[in-house]
Amino acid sequence: MPFLGQDWRSPGWRWIKTEDGWKPYGPCGSECEDENSCLNSNIHSVILDNDDKIYSTDCESASKKRKKDHFRNNVNSQWFCREKWIYVHKESTKERHGYCTLGEAFNRLDFSSAIQDIRRFNYVVKLLQLIAKSQLTSLSGAAQKNYFNVLDKIVGKVLEDQYNPRLIKDLLQDLSSTLCILTSEGKSLLVGNINIWICRLETILLWQEQLSNLQMTKQVSRGLTLSDLPLCLLNNILHRFSDGRDIITLGQVTPTLYVLSENRQLWRKLCQYHFSEKQFCRHLILTEKGHIDWKLVYFALQKCYPIKEQYGDTLKFCRHCSILFWKDYHLALLLKDTGHPCTANDPNSCFVSVSPQHFIDLFKF
Template sequence: MPFLGQDWRSPGQSWVKTEEGWKKTTAEDKNNNVSVESFCKPEDEDLLLSLSYDDVAAKKRKKDLLNINNNNNDNSKVPYFYMEKWIYVHKGSTKERHGYCTLGEAFNRLDFCSAIKDTRRFNYVVKLLELIAKSQLPSLSGVAQKNFMNILERVVQKVLDDQQNVRPIKELLQTLYVSLCGLVQGMGKSVLVGNINIWVRRMENIIQWQQKLDSIQINRPVSTGMNLTDLPASLQLNVMQRLSDGRDLVSLGHVCPELGALAEDRLLWKSLCQYHFTDRQIRKRLMVSDKGHLEWKKMYFKLSRCYPHREQYSATLHFCTHCHILFWKETNHPCTANNPEGCTVSLSPQDFINLFKF
């Protein structure tokens, strides 16, 4: 690792500025009394001042461009998002690196804005937002809390445009609103960063988002091809078996009487129970009908209230145990291990939060 200054860890080398550029000098060259000031001419002072002023002005213009208004009627500033595909997670200070990586820093720096546009990562990000809204929101910094709301706004806008995944987002907004109601009451304890009026306005925005989601009317597309009801019953059941949420299965049964009859299939609900819950959990919640049959549908909803569902995501964040880098599955990171795949661990949303618990 090169050292650009005089330091007790330096191997006795330093950098000096010459007419040809920066050059490295050793301890022997220092005996020649070479000074940096000898290469600076008095007439160059105005040039150096002008260059430094231009740099400051350029940074100021860049900052102003990031803070432009969304439109003439909106005074909100355009949020800035990091676009990093991977980050280094350090949990302690060393001589080369000070501080440690927090949950808020990781949430800010990772590219979550592009993740919500990817269908494979969307459910993963939504679950992560839900877990943060439940318990981790006070632990975020002010910038991370603002970034959380900005990403949530983009998620809601995507759902409004695509008219998909409406129920998970409504549940996320309800969870966040309930959490904020309890946190705002404790503003005197500094549980949230920022003025209380800002958070009240954000809660009003959540209510407006909920109203927009409630008013969504999904229009049936005009199609001249084959519909689901045109398929044989065996194929319709095969399609229903791909649904991992029992509430989606109930909603599908309300489409027409034919699908409603298939949605009551006992084997369908049995496979759904066995997918999400263990045999021990199922045995504790057995429900038998008057005819002596197991009520798998009732057991599913009873088990759902007692135990969490099995989580499965198409794309997740991964953590390299060798180089301590957190990255998305589809992106590569600069790993120095001989077997990078053997050092990679898939992280669930809860594992992502647990990674930053010190």
């Protein structure tokens, strides 16, 4: 094992304990400098049997220790990796040893910038939700810190922009349920001190309270509003939605939108988009007049079968290079950038979109 640091024969370093943690003071063998400039009002000198002086604070209570653990894992003091691509290798070869894990991929890919792009926002949130349900314990300690860093930025963005709060509420609900189970079973299932996870759980509960108290600000506009659009355009907007809950929410804005949101053909096309004919034929629900209630059929099918996922932009995987990357379409048009150092003759034919579940499956060995 290579030696990194000062000469092992030296007496070492003197450390002092401050409110921000332990900090190096200087070599033990050197003469002490001006003690008055180094001592804090909260630091006391203790003389040991070997006449060496070390500095420590008063004994802290258990509650203060929890605050200290939480400070060391403060989400605002962490660093984000800003790589656009990573090589996904699942086994050792003569040229490369080791393999890429889910935690390493989550650390190295630039998820903190991806949430600022509205096309990638829902994709990252869905990925975090899947990790919270089943893969949280497989992350390393650094990856778990980075996970909560990204989550903190997501909550801050939602509180500021009021963008899709329902999606974040579902994520926090799944995460809090997972942490409650893991913390009750014992700290052996989690990386790090149990006090850290208790503080994180308290933070999640605080975020949930902030989102539940979120009030949508009414925007004052003197120009054209949604209600001023023709009925054909409003109907076209409703047909663009792929989530039935969004259709119901928009229908609550005005009476006109409510009538359009109850259109049977709208819900029929939504059922045909997400489910096969064999699936919804098994769950047909009829009205009193004998017609099919496609709205009720949709929500009944949603409980039994997964719906199609739709994202503005996703991670890409190059089958030729085995590289996972974010593709910047602006650079691709201007500079013909493929997003990663690809060696294929036709790189675009090697790219495949990676769904959140596919991203997790890439690292299952």
